[in-house]
Amino acid sequence: MINRVPFVDPKRIYSLLKNELDAAYFEVMSKGDLINRGQLQSFEKNLAEYVGTKYAVGLNSGYDSLHMSLRAAGIGPGDEVIVPAHTFVATCSAVVNVGATPVLVDVSKDFNIDVNKIEEAITQKTKGIIPVHLSGYMADMPRIMVIAKKHNLVVVEDACQSLGSSINGKKAGSWGLTGCWSFYPFKMLGGYGDGGAITTNDPDVALFATRMRYNGEERETGEYHGHGFTCLLDNLQAAFLNVKLKYLPQWIIRRKEIAQKYYAALYHIEDLLLPNYSKPGFDHVYQNYTVRSKQGNVFSEYLKSKDVEVLTQFRKPYYKHQELNLVDRGFPETEALSREVCSLPMNIEITNEEFDYVINSVKNFYGK
Ligand SMILES: Cc1ncc(COP(=O)(O)O)c(C=O)c1O
Numbered sequence: 001m002i003n004r005v006p007f008v009d010p011k012r013i014y015s016l017l018k019n020e021l022d023a024a025y026f027e028v029m030s031k032g033d034l035i036n037r038g039q040l041q042s043f044e045k046n047l048a049e050y051v052g053t054k055y056a057v058g059l060n061s062g063y064d065s066l067h068m069s070l071r072a073a074g075i076g077p078g079d080e081v082i083v084p085a086h087t088f089v090a091t092c093s094a095v096v097n098v099g100a101t102p103v104l105v106d107v108s109k110d111f112n113i114d115v116n117k118i119e120e121a122i123t124q125k126t127k128g129i130i131p132v133h134l135s136g137y138m139a140d141m142p143r144i145m146v147i148a149k150k151h152n153l154v155v156v157e158d159a160c161q162s163l164g165s166s167i168n169g170k171k172a173g174s175w176g177l178t179g180c181w182s183f184y185p186f187k188m189l190g191g192y193g194d195g196g197a198i199t200t201n202d203p204d205v206a207l208f209a210t211r212m213r214y215n216g217e218e219r220e221t222g223e224y225h226g227h228g229f230t231c232l233l234d235n236l237q238a239a240f241l242n243v244k245l246k247y248l249p250q251w252i253i254r255r256k257e258i259a260q261k262y263y264a265a266l267y268h269i270e271d272l273l274l275p276n277y278s279k280p281g282f283d284h285v286y287q288n289y290t291v292r293s294k295q296g297n298v299f300s301e302y303l304k305s306k307d308v309e310v311l312t313q314f315r316k317p318y319y320k321h322q323e324l325n326l327v328d329r330g331f332p333e334t335e336a337l338s339r340e341v342c343s344l345p346m347n348i349e350i351t352n353e354e355f356d357y358v359i360n361s362v363k364n365f366y367g368k
Pocket of ligand 1: 060061062063064087088090091132158160161181182183184194195196
């Protein structure tokens with residue numbers, strides 16, 4: 001008997017890893033190792049190794065990783081930065097909060113920035129571009145890197161939803177000046193509170209972030225190297241993330257299996273567009289399984305009424321929120337998909353019974 005199918009269930013992951021997470025907690029607490037200790041350094045080393053970069057620097061959140069990256073790149077007032085029209089608002093807010101101007105570009109059918117529309121948005125003032133790898137599937141980085149090189153743009157990857165994803169084996173977060181990561185609890189690698197990091201191959205960027213996350217201070221000398229921020233990844237969170245990172249490769253395999261099962265069960269429903277793509281070399285790790293239903297809200301509300309927890313990010317595109325003061329240049333694909341998006345439960349803790357219940361609920365809606 002199904003009561004409710006949660007979108008994700010952190011309690012189940014905790015019970016799965018209880019011994020290791022409890023041990024990590026006791027280790028940190030009994031030694032009082034709270035700020036910038038071995039667990040943080042070890043997590044940074046493991047994350048950099050996993051992503052394939054020389055450095056990783058732990059920060060407070062995904063937002064902070066974007067903000068820090070733009071600061072490290074020297075982007076500020078008078079500069080323009082290209083961002084996708086369909087993303088979490090933090091991608092854009094980081095640009096606004098360093099004093100630069102975001103220039104929005106529409107997305108394609110895969111929810112990521114439409115590479116064919118980037119060059120028409122570039123002006124004399126454009127300094128950077130933030131491709132977002134949404135839902136576990138990467139933006140077309142080979143083409144974006146060519147455009148960036150041609151126009152001398154800094155590339156900051158918003159990889160917050162795509163840890164482990166890759167194109168031709170090269171991982172998300174290893175292409176641009178930085179890769180930006182969020183360990184918000186519901187991410188594939190989620191902490192137990194906010195958390196984030198940047199990955200980079202640039203020693204100056206790594207040093208800048210290492211100092212600026214700690215109010216600009218060089219820990220060894222006490223010298224301030226600029227007006228910084230308080231945005232260090234907690235040692236306790238790093239200890240938990242270190243435990244979970246080991247399991248990520250097997251969790252990604254499980255997510256891909258679930259995506260295949262969704263596809264096998266639902267591909268024949270004409271009014272439902274599924275996120276199972278076949279672009280050669282592009283690997284999908286399915287942070288989210290976001291379908292497009294022609295029936296939009298009627299579909300998502302029906303699933304909610306059946307106690308299937310779904311997300312509809314983002315019914316109202318962020319640039320339509322008046323107080324954000326953004327320029328809507330007309331983004332037809334973003335408008336269309338915003339009406340139709342519905343993310344079905346996608347997590348490694350879902351039971352077979354729950355999965356079947358979701359499938360049956362979708363099929364019942366379509367009378368199949
Ligand atoms: C695409 C994207 N960018 C940025 C963020 C911001 O991350 P955080 O919530 O850790 O600040 C998120 C996470 O929610 C995200 O999904």
